[in-house]
Amino acid sequence: MTPGQLGEVLGLPPVPTGTWAEEARYVSPAALRRREAPEEMAARLRALPGIADVRVRGDGFLEIVVAVPGELVSEIGPAAAPVAGASPWTDFPRTWDNPGFVVRYAHVRAVAVQRWAAVLGVGGRFRPELLAGRWDRAVLRSLAEVHGRRVSREPGWAAYVERLALAYHDAFELAPALPKGDERPSALHAARVRQARAVRDVLSEGLGALGETAPDRL
Structure with a gap:
C-alpha cells in the first residue's frame, strides 16, 4: 500500500509520522473531513491489502501502518x-x-x-x-x-x-x-x-x- 493509493481512498495524502524505525506509520484526518465515523473508516482500511494496522486516536485521526513501506x-x-x-x-x-x-x-x-x-x-x-x-x-x-x-x-x-x-x-x-x-x-x-x-x-x-x-x- 502506497501513499498515492491511500490518498485515493482517503481523499487526501496521508502524512508520514514517526521515524519508521519500527513501523511505517501515517496519520490522516480523512474521517473527520468526510464526516465518517473514524471506526468505520478504520475498518474499511484494515480490509485493504498491504495494511498492517489502523488505530483510531483520541482526536479522531487515524494512524495507518503499512506492511511493506518500500x-x-x-x-x-x-x-x-x-x-x-x-x-x-x-x-x-x-x-x-x-x-x-x-x-x-x-x-x-x-x-x-x-x-x-x-x-x-x-x-x-x-x-x-x-x-x-x-x-x-x-x-x-x-x-x-x-x-x-x-x-x-x-x-x-x-x-x-x-x-x-x-x-x-x-x-x-x-x-x-x-x-x-x-x-x-x-x-x-x-x-x-x-x-x-x-x-x-x-x-x-x-x-x-x-x-x-x-x-x-x-
Missing part, C-alpha cells in the same frame, strides 16, 4: 518540475556545511548509482520488502512526504530536500546499492538501486521547484 518507491517517477524562482543556496563552498552542495551531491550520487548499476549488472524484479534496514527505512520515510509536498500551498521544498539528501547520503554509505569487490549483485542491491532512482527523481523535482537544474556531475 512499495511507495514504485509510484515515484520523474515529475515535471519547471525551473523557476531563485535558489536559496550558493554554489560554493562545495562542502558539507553548504546545504545546496549536500542536496546537489545527493542527486549526483543517485544518478551515478543508476549508471554503475547498469555496468555491474544489477537488476531484476523489484522486491520492495527488502528495503527493511535502518538506513533504507529512513530514506523511505523522507520519500513518503513528497505527495503532501506537491499539494501543499507551502511545500517547503528546501528543507524537505535537505532532509532527504542527508538520509540518502547515510544510505549510500552505510547501505550500498552497488556490490563491492567480488560481491555478486543481489535482489537487495536491485531494490536499493530502484530506491536511489526515486531519490534522484524527487531531488530533481525539488531542485527544479527551487530554480535549479539538478546536476549529474559536480
Whole structure:
C-alpha cells in the first residue's frame, strides 16, 4: 500500500509520522473531513491489502501502518518540475556545511548509482520488502512526504530536500546499492538501486521547484 493509493481512498495524502524505525506509520484526518465515523473508516482500511494496522486516536485521526513501506518507491517517477524562482543556496563552498552542495551531491550520487548499476549488472524484479534496514527505512520515510509536498500551498521544498539528501547520503554509505569487490549483485542491491532512482527523481523535482537544474556531475 502506497501513499498515492491511500490518498485515493482517503481523499487526501496521508502524512508520514514517526521515524519508521519500527513501523511505517501515517496519520490522516480523512474521517473527520468526510464526516465518517473514524471506526468505520478504520475498518474499511484494515480490509485493504498491504495494511498492517489502523488505530483510531483520541482526536479522531487515524494512524495507518503499512506492511511493506518500500512499495511507495514504485509510484515515484520523474515529475515535471519547471525551473523557476531563485535558489536559496550558493554554489560554493562545495562542502558539507553548504546545504545546496549536500542536496546537489545527493542527486549526483543517485544518478551515478543508476549508471554503475547498469555496468555491474544489477537488476531484476523489484522486491520492495527488502528495503527493511535502518538506513533504507529512513530514506523511505523522507520519500513518503513528497505527495503532501506537491499539494501543499507551502511545500517547503528546501528543507524537505535537505532532509532527504542527508538520509540518502547515510544510505549510500552505510547501505550500498552497488556490490563491492567480488560481491555478486543481489535482489537487495536491485531494490536499493530502484530506491536511489526515486531519490534522484524527487531531488530533481525539488531542485527544479527551487530554480535549479539538478546536476549529474559536480
